[in-house]
Amino acid sequence: MKRSIGILNTTNRNILIRFLLIPAISIILISCEDQINPQLEEAPPLVVVDAWINDRNEPQIIRLTSSQSYFDNGVADPIRGAIVTIEDSEGNLYPFDEQTDGSYQWNPVDGVLFGQIGLNFNLNIQAEGNTYTSQSVMNRVPTIDSITFRFEEKNFIFPDSYWAEFWARDPVGIGDTYWIKSYKTANY
Amino acid sequence: MVFFSVFNPDAVKDIQLIKGGIPARYGGRIASILDIRMKEGNNKQLTAQGGVGSIFSRLAVEGPIKKDKASFIVAARRSYADVFAKAFTNVLDDGAALNFYDVTLKANYDINPKNRIFLSGYFGRDNFKFDEQQGFNWGNTTTTLRWNHLFNDRLFSNITLFYSNYDYELAFGEDDLDKFNWNSEIDTYDIKPEFTYFINPDHELSFGADFLFYNFEPANAIGVSNGESRDISIPEKNALEASLYISNDQNIGDKISVQYGLRFSNFLYLGEGQYFDFDEPEPGIRRSVIETFEADNLEVIQSYHNLEPRASLKYQLPSNSSLKASYNRTVQYIHLVSNTTASNPLDIWTPSTNNIRPQTGQQWAIGYFRNFGKNNDYETSIETYYKKTSNQIDYIDGADILINEFIEGDLLSGRGRAYGLELFIKKNSGRFNGWLSYTLARTELQVDGINNNKWYPTRFDQTHNLKIAAFYETPGRWSFSANFSLISGTPTTFPTSRFQIQDYTIPLNYFNSRNNVRIPVFHRLDLSATLQGRKLKRGKSRKNEDYWIFGIYNVYARRNPFSIYFAQVDERPVDGNPVETQATQVSIIGTLLPSISYNFRF
Numbered sequence: 001m002k003r004s005i006g007i008l009n010t011t012n013r014n015i016l017i018r019f020l021l022i023p024a025i026s027i028i029l030i031s032c033e034d035q036i037n038p039q040l041e042e043a044p045p046l047v048v049v050d051a052w053i054n055d056r057n058e059p060q061i062i063r064l065t066s067s068q069s070y071f072d073n074g075v076a077d078p079i080r081g082a083i084v085t086i087e088d089s090e091g092n093l094y095p096f097d098e099q100t101d102g103s104y105q106w107n108p109v110d111g112v113l114f115g116q117i118g119l120n121f122n123l124n125i126q127a128e129g130n131t132y133t134s135q136s137v138m139n140r141v142p143t144i145d146s147i148t149f150r151f152e153e154k155n156f157i158f159p160d161s162y163w164a165e166f167w168a169r170d171p172v173g174i175g176d177t178y179w180i181k182s183y184k185t186a187n188y
Numbered sequence: 189m190v191f192f193s194v195f196n197p198d199a200v201k202d203i204q205l206i207k208g209g210i211p212a213r214y215g216g217r218i219a220s221i222l223d224i225r226m227k228e229g230n231n232k233q234l235t236a237q238g239g240v241g242s243i244f245s246r247l248a249v250e251g252p253i254k255k256d257k258a259s260f261i262v263a264a265r266r267s268y269a270d271v272f273a274k275a276f277t278n279v280l281d282d283g284a285a286l287n288f289y290d291v292t293l294k295a296n297y298d299i300n301p302k303n304r305i306f307l308s309g310y311f312g313r314d315n316f317k318f319d320e321q322q323g324f325n326w327g328n329t330t331t332t333l334r335w336n337h338l339f340n341d342r343l344f345s346n347i348t349l350f351y352s353n354y355d356y357e358l359a360f361g362e363d364d365l366d367k368f369n370w371n372s373e374i375d376t377y378d379i380k381p382e383f384t385y386f387i388n389p390d391h392e393l394s395f396g397a398d399f400l401f402y403n404f405e406p407a408n409a410i411g412v413s414n415g416e417s418r419d420i421s422i423p424e425k426n427a428l429e430a431s432l433y434i435s436n437d438q439n440i441g442d443k444i445s446v447q448y449g450l451r452f453s454n455f456l457y458l459g460e461g462q463y464f465d466f467d468e469p470e471p472g473i474r475r476s477v478i479e480t481f482e483a484d485n486l487e488v489i490q491s492y493h494n495l496e497p498r499a500s501l502k503y504q505l506p507s508n509s510s511l512k513a514s515y516n517r518t519v520q521y522i523h524l525v526s527n528t529t530a531s532n533p534l535d536i537w538t539p540s541t542n543n544i545r546p547q548t549g550q551q552w553a554i555g556y557f558r559n560f561g562k563n564n565d566y567e568t569s570i571e572t573y574y575k576k577t578s579n580q581i582d583y584i585d586g587a588d589i590l591i592n593e594f595i596e597g598d599l600l601s602g603r604g605r606a607y608g609l610e611l612f613i614k615k616n617s618g619r620f621n622g623w624l625s626y627t628l629a630r631t632e633l634q635v636d637g638i639n640n641n642k643w644y645p646t647r648f649d650q651t652h653n654l655k656i657a658a659f660y661e662t663p664g665r666w667s668f669s670a671n672f673s674l675i676s677g678t679p680t681t682f683p684t685s686r687f688q689i690q691d692y693t694i695p696l697n698y699f700n701s702r703n704n705v706r707i708p709v710f711h712r713l714d715l716s717a718t719l720q721g722r723k724l725k726r727g728k729s730r731k732n733e734d735y736w737i738f739g740i741y742n743v744y745a746r747r748n749p750f751s752i753y754f755a756q757v758d759e760r761p762v763d764g765n766p767v768e769t770q771a772t773q774v775s776i777i778g779t780l781l782p783s784i785s786y787n788f789r790f
Contacts (some may be wrong), residue, residue, distance in 0.1 A: 031776045032747065032779075034747060034772070035773075036681060038705060040683070048688065069684070069685060070682075070686045070769060071771075075764070075765075076688055106724065140230070
């Protein structure tokens with residue numbers, strides 16, 4: 001069971017439409033694809049904050065990196081020396097400490113987990129002389145009853161494949177949106 | 189699709205493109221007008237013409253219904269794209285289809301010398317199916333009934349009833365428990381009484397009216413997941429566009445001819461249904477509904493009206509040359525919403541509403557025309573135009589234009605300008621003839637909330653557009669033709685940077701610019717050769733005519749870009765490893781394509 005902070009605005013409908021339209025339109029008649037290398041405008045780097053904070057009994061990690069040029073295929077540079085904290089609406093302060101790889105981490109102490117569902121959280125970052133703040137809520141997610149697998153023969157879009165489905169009941173009320181992250185052999 | 193003219197040449201008499209000096213009888217669009225006149229069937233005898241080809245086949249039959257009184261023409265075409273694609277891939281094996289067909293028909297009846305009736309119709313559809321139940325298709329249907337009546341030698345009228353339907357449909361899903369269906373339609377009903385009065389040989393007055401009723405069905409959509417269905421349809425929208433016009437064609441002396449007129453148009457956005465008021469945050473941010481209203485059936489939600497003056501002048505100069513100048517104001521009450529550079533058939537149209545104002549355009553054009561040679565062997569022209577438009581629709585960054593009831597909150601409107609220079613030269617005579625046209629142009633928009641409020645090129649901006657057509661007829665049975673076109677790349681928006689969120693690489697346009705780059709230039713050469721059948725058979729002249737056409741499409745196999753997308757290469761990167769991103773260009777028929785057809789007439 002995983003709970004998380006984070007809001008995802010994409011609705012099922014959009015995922016469905018985009019997912020269906022892209023392959024459909026790209027195979028009208030006979031198409032071919034080539035990798036190209038267009039010249040892109042140079043842009044200064046931005047601070048990127050990436051985290052998936054939850055209330056599981058595991059280290060909570062916040063990554064600070066710099067944005068890079070689109071065709072720069074290296075690992076993004078971490079931003080070091082920042083002060084990173086989260087404070088919840090009950091006044092609890094969670095400091096995140098810099099690690100050797102440049103990420104920032106908070107560890108559960110004596111079984112006390114991060115946050116509580118329904119609370120508001122304020123993220124505060126001081127990095128490279130600037131202060132960045134953001135707010136979020138820890139939302140509820142339904143319990144997964146079961147996960148099923150079935151085999152589907154190849155069709156126009158997909159090769160022979162196994163389809164995994166999870167079963168859960170959406171809680172009563174509106175406004176619940178979920179990010180379903182699937183993973184295979186420990187890799188999302 | 190790329191192989192077809194939208195109009196079946198077997199059924200079309202002539203096509204006229206009116207770019208400047210649009211007469212007052214035309215309305216409803218701010219771009220140019222394409223006036224297509226269909227052939228009337230042969231009223232003496234039954235004839236047929238057609239062709240059997242590797243890409244498509246066509247057949248047209250015409251003849252009398254009642255000799256000298258009534259005739260008909262029916263013309264049909266069908267493509268073989270699916271048959272053709274099956275040779276390359278086996279994915280079309282379970283009921284998949286990929287084809288196009290259309291049928292054009294016209295019948296006319298001369299009741300008496302003063303009354304004639306014309307009935308015509310068009311039906312065309314593109315089909316694209318993955319298998320028996322999945323795929324998409326789109327098409328158009330039109331029906332026209334026209335009554336031509338002569339009151340006397342000087343006054344005649346045309347009363348036209350017109351119906352058209354445009355629709356598209358998508359269907360996905362493996363069975364009835366898991367599927368998604370979406371269709372959209374636009375129906376148009378039109379009544380158009382028009383009168384022409386010949387005052388004297390130098391003076392012709394025309395006047396009339398036009399009543400258009402629109403019914404939009406933006407989306408009828410149902411998704412079913414594990415047997416639970418969800419209807420996400422958007423309610424219908426109705427509108428009525430009514431116009432009156434008067435126009436005068438006049439010759440002043442033998443050198444000057446003028447045409448001037450006025451069109452008055454009125455547009456009503458009608459219920460029933462909900463309509464919305466939106467808040468006004470800063471431009472470029474999605475607007476949210478602050479109030480919802482209910483309108484009864486045919487209740488007027490919003491009305492607009494406009495005066496559209498039109499004028500054009502032609503001045504005959506010595507030595508086969510003339511000068512033409514024009515001004516016109518045009519209004520368009522319906523809007524095309526598109527956020528893609530690649531053309532696709534799923535057009536989203538919206539009427540003007542209480543939140544979307546009608547588009548207006550004003551155009552000034554001037555041109556110099558000159559013919560050379562004894563028999564006007566060469567035609568040349570140079571024209572220039574400037575056009576100013578207002579209430580041009582564009583959308584916010586990250587707009588959601590598909591099945592969105594609150595689409596108005598994602599749209600912005602701004603002003604546009606377009607200007608250009610057109611050169612044209614045509615050689616009419618001789619075995620070797622052809623034409624060349626070149627346009628240097630710019631089409632730009634300025635919208636508060638887009639591109640930092642600065643002007644940017646639209647996706648229709650073509651800096652250079654060069655077209656060359658050449659024909660050569662040998663003294664024998666062979667003739668050859670070549671067509672070349674070159675068009676500047678379409679402007680589009682590329683990212684500058686990327687960043688990583690949870691192993692997803694997100695493209696970022698740091699400068700918030702719109703259409704900041706152009707995709708590569710488009711150019712293509714097509715060649716064809718025609719072999720006429722023998723005119724004589726055993727010394728006698730043959731009754732039937734036939735000929736072969738051999739063609740090569742895209743002779744030097746240019747991979748012209750259809751679309752370009754940016755994506756990470758590995759969708760499941762290993763945590764902590766570098767993620768590779770690249771740009772991919774999709775080309776459709778990026779190869780040379782030979783074709784052959786046998787054509788006949790009897």
